[in-house]
Amino acid sequence: MTKQLAAAHDQRRSQLLRGVLDLCLLALIGERPRYGYEFVEALTESGLDLVSEGSIYPLLARMERAGLVDSYRAPSAAGGAPRKYYRLTDAGAAELAAGRATWSTFTTAVSKTLREEQGEQVGRDERDGRDEDE
Amino acid sequence: MTKQLAAAHDQRRSQLLRGVLDLCLLALIGERPRYGYEFVEALTESGLDLVSEGSIYPLLARMERAGLVDSYRAPSAAGGAPRKYYRLTDAGAAELAAGRATWSTFTTAVSKTLREEQGEQVGRDERDGRDEDE
DNA sequence: AGGAAGTACCTTGCGCCGCAAGGGTTTTAT
DNA sequence: ATAAAACCCTTGCGGCGCAAGGTACTTCCT
Numbered sequence: 001m002t003k004q005l006a007a008a009h010d011q012r013r014s015q016l017l018r019g020v021l022d023l024c025l026l027a028l029i030g031e032r033p034r035y036g037y038e039f040v041e042a043l044t045e046s047g048l049d050l051v052s053e054g055s056i057y058p059l060l061a062r063m064e065r066a067g068l069v070d071s072y073r074a075p076s077a078a079g080g081a082p083r084k085y086y087r088l089t090d091a092g093a094a095e096l097a098a099g100r101a102t103w104s105t106f107t108t109a110v111s112k113t114l115r116e117e118q119g120e121q122v123g124r125d126e127r128d129g130r131d132e133d134e
Numbered sequence: 135m136t137k138q139l140a141a142a143h144d145q146r147r148s149q150l151l152r153g154v155l156d157l158c159l160l161a162l163i164g165e166r167p168r169y170g171y172e173f174v175e176a177l178t179e180s181g182l183d184l185v186s187e188g189s190i191y192p193l194l195a196r197m198e199r200a201g202l203v204d205s206y207r208a209p210s211a212a213g214g215a216p217r218k219y220y221r222l223t224d225a226g227a228a229e230l231a232a233g234r235a236t237w238s239t240f241t242t243a244v245s246k247t248l249r250e251e252q253g254e255q256v257g258r259d260e261r262d263g264r265d266e267d268e
Numbered sequence: 269a270g271g272a273a274g275t276a277c278c279t280t281g282c283g284c285c286g287c288a289a290g291g292g293t294t295t296t297a298t
Numbered sequence: 299a300t301a302a303a304a305c306c307c308t309t310g311c312g313g314c315g316c317a318a319g320g321t322a323c324t325t326c327c328t
Contacts (some may be wrong), residue, residue, distance in 0.1 A: 080274070098142075217304090
């Protein structure tokens with residue numbers, strides 16, 4: 001039961017990530033070069049939990065293929081396999097800027113729609129004459 | 135070219151709608167009973183353009199199947215086929231409340247990530263010793 | 269030496285859902 | 299009669315987050 005609610009919550013989160021996850025990665029890469037495994041840890045503890053490796057590696061590959069980022073390898077300082085760092089390209093920076101604007105506009109519109117307006121109440125008593133169906 | 139950028143923009147919008155479109159409909163239905171065609175018009179002019187019939191009718195059907203809304207038929211006042219009005223159920227109201235909270239938390243986290251921080255700059259000159267690859 | 273655990277990379281298959289495209293019915297206007 | 303608007307609906311495609319599973323290197327414990 002509690003598990004079902006949690007599942008529903010996570011399910012929504014997954015859907016919400018669509019269309020912004022790439023922007024989040026671009027923004028983080030914009031601050032400084034980053035490697036894939038870093039995102040998994042960083043995003044997990046910084047509000048956006050979930051976001052497993054299965055999400056970000058394919059996404060990074062897609063973004064590189066699209067020319068939004070490029071990469072170079074460097075040995076890990078913490079032991080383990082060599083890291084693959086990503087940097088923003090000019091196209092990536094442009095996409096990030098455009099995406100920020102889209103995101104801002106979008107969330108404003110949605111938040112406005114979602115906000116419960118306490119003005120304009122419809123009288124509860126006036127409803128009648130409807131025929132149930134189905 | 136301009137067309138491609140517009141396409142990219144709309145593509146992102148489509149993705150962004152996932153996970154919130156249902157909440158928007160629930161919120162609008164919460165204000166007063168609404169019918170499907172109404173959403174297409176309302177959302178088109180209220181910031182969220184696109185959102186065609188192919189998005190909302192299946193969604194309404196899913197929500198009704200999930201018990202979040204119920205419906206009744208009433209003749210159209212504007213000529214045309216009879217309208218199918220939707221109302222919130224208790225479960226729908228609960229889902230809306232939960233969704234609003236999820237949305238709020240989510241956008242806060244994302245906006246924070248997306249915000250360009252002007253503090254903490256990495257010196258551009260210190261970067262060296264990396265070996266290009268691929 | 270052997271092995272578990274941590275760091276790091278990657279791929280495959282499933283499932284959800286927005287959307288374009290297409291089709292149906294009823295009413296009003298020409 | 300024909301058109302157009304106001305309504306309803308379904309099908310198929312495609313993108314992408316995610317669970318699950320796999321590889322390679324390093325460090326530490328026994």
